[in-house]
Amino acid sequence: MAAGTSSNVHLHDIPDVILSNIFSLETETRTRNAMSLVCLKWLLLERSTRKSVTLRGNIRNLFLLPTCFRAVTHLDLSFLSPWGYPLLDSFSNPLVLAQFLRHAFPSVVSLIVYVRNPLTLQLLASQWPNLQHVKLVRWHQLWPAAPVGSDLVPLFDHCPMLSSLDVSHFYCWTEDLPPVIQAYPSIATSLSHLNILKHDSSTDGFKSHQLLSITACCPNLRKLLATCIFNPRFIGFISDQTLLTLALNCPLLSLLHLADSTSMSNVRPNLIEDASISFATLGDVFSKLPLLEELVLDVCHNVKHTWPALELLNTKCPMLKSLRLGQFQGICRGIASPPDGVALCQGLESLSIKNCTDLTDKALIAISHGCHRLSKFEVLGCNQLTRKGMWEFTHNLRKTLVDVKISYCKNLNAVSSLQALEPIRDRIVKLHIDCVWASIIGEEKSLKNWSKLKYLSLWIAVGELLNPLSLSGLNDCPSLEEIQIKIQGDCRDQPKPFMDAFGLSSLTCYPNLTRMILDCSGVTGYALTAPVGHTDLSLWERFFLSGIQDSTLNELNYWTAQDVDVNQRCLFLPAAGLLAQCGSLRKLFIHGTANEHLMMFLLGNPTLRDVQLREDYYPAPDNDTITEMRVGSCYRFEDALNSSSRHVPD
DSSP states (O other): OOTTOOOOOOGGGSOHHHHHHHHHHOOOHHHHHHHHTSOHHHHHHHHHHOOEEEOOSBTTOGGGOOOOOTTOOEEEOTTOBSTTSOTTTTSSOHHHHHHHHHHHOTTOOEEEEEOSSHHHHHHHGGGOTTOOEEEEEEOSOOOTTOOTTTTTHHHHHHOTTOOEEEEEEEOOOTTSHHHHHHHOHHHHHHOOEEEEOOOSTTSOOBOHHHHHHHHHHOTTOSEEEEEEOOOTTSTTOOOHHHHHHHHHHOTTOSEEEEEEGGGGSOOOOOOSSBOSOOHHHHHHHHHTOTTOSEEEEEEEEEEOSOHHHHHHHHHHOTTOOEEEEEEEOOSOOOOSSSOOGGGGOTTOSEEEEESOTTOOHHHHHHHHHHOTTOSEEEEESOTTOOHHHHHHHHHHTTTTOOEEEEESOTTOOHHHHHHHTGGGTTTOOEEEEEOOOTTOTTSOOOOOBOTTOOEEEEEEETTOOSTHHHHTTOSBOTTOOEEEEEEEEEGGGSOSOSSSOOSGGGGGGOTTOOEEEEEEEEEEOOSSOOOTTOOOHHHHHHHHHTTGGGOOOSEEEEEOOBBTTTTBOBOOHHHHHHHHTOTTOOEEEEESBOOHHHHGGGGGOTTOOEEEEOOOSSSOOOSGGGOSSOHHHHHHHHHHHTOTTOOOOO
């Protein structure tokens, strides 16, 4: 039939193979669910092409477990409710439940699961012997009498095809992993991805001998992420010899991420002490890792005069695309006409520089000339940089740069940071700045359009207001979809808030903003009765959340403030009342605890469909006696939330 003529060709006439490929390209869950409602054929096609499923809901409601996703290869069980409760303890015969999960998802080769006790892995690992990728999650404390490595033994016993292991969110001792890997040499040899990068600052890093013991058993590793000890005053610190031996043990690495254990905390960097790492050794290490594509060295102790070693990255690691350096000094001199140091890494697409005390505007401009492919750039704690230098940097990279983070730089407050980004204002997609308003008054503020900005991340000190954000030059962001706000500071040293609200109502100027992460986990105060003259956290919570009822948010992740003296992070009455009034909110995830009667307030919100308490911080409350929301409370709340009497608009 000639092109352009009318025909009776229907969408169903598309060959099934092509239609199946179209379905496979769509990954957004709600979109796929909507596609499945078109007709029975599309329903069956959607279910047969779904490769990833994250289960929510209560594990006791087995009759709701879907059995139509037979082709799913990636299964996430870490968000089942009650969150953090032992997965198989809800049944008198837990083996039957494990078998039922295998029957529903027979093709699983990738698994994420919350492992509260050893029984979980003992029963689940045997159900999927073909598992290749496993991520373990646990924020609760260890069983006191558990032998070293006992949590991991069932996994290695039953999954001989294991090639990827992620324990970055799994609380365990650093002594647990090396003996297990040594005991299973065939699995260790087949491991290509190992993530032992701990995300809680309370965990010690791996000592030098532990890291070398692991890498000696895993010669085929392609991706290694680990928390280490770089402080030379500590026993087992990472030295020159450690790095050289690691490179010899794992020559196939394409990703190497080594971070000091203190890099995960909010402690100010140690700018005085030096690490026991020389630039000469770094050059030898780079020479032994020719396949590197991503390198992270966040040392938290000074590594000086590094520009000669970084020059070797361009020739010795020609495939390097991403580089992150923490407390490396002298990365680029910026004084010679040809580029030097890191500026010679012409293939870089992502660069992060943290706590480089001698990074100047001239060096930054030299980097922009040498690394002309950069699409992502982060600069943290570099106090010699100015607005002029950053403007020149972004101007030189205006054709490629779309993701920028500027934080803890003394000369770059909110307004000056935004002015420095003017050359890429119409291109930038992702942005982080610090909300430092000290010099906002009196500066020239141009209210211009940030047409492509979709993600905005902010840091703000406790007691400061969010309202000046729109006045600083970010008032017109028509594409902004998600915002993350990190509030940090000690309320115990602060007077009572002088304003009624933090300023969330000012976010209504962003018409497409639907998702927010409000992170108050860095805020400390008095959870119980505050001393005379001080304000407890409930009033601060009212201050932070006032105005949220005016927002158009669909999804909110809320990290509650904490009282470190009693290890309590909980939702208070003002927050429950304000969240219940957020009329567009569909998903609410509270990272903390709450009383049952306060959770019941949320049922007054007619649009809420998915609510969960997640105690994903260490140490998570260990039993019912030290948490307000107990297992029975979760059951009652979820029954009420999912009651047929609640008509939730879809």
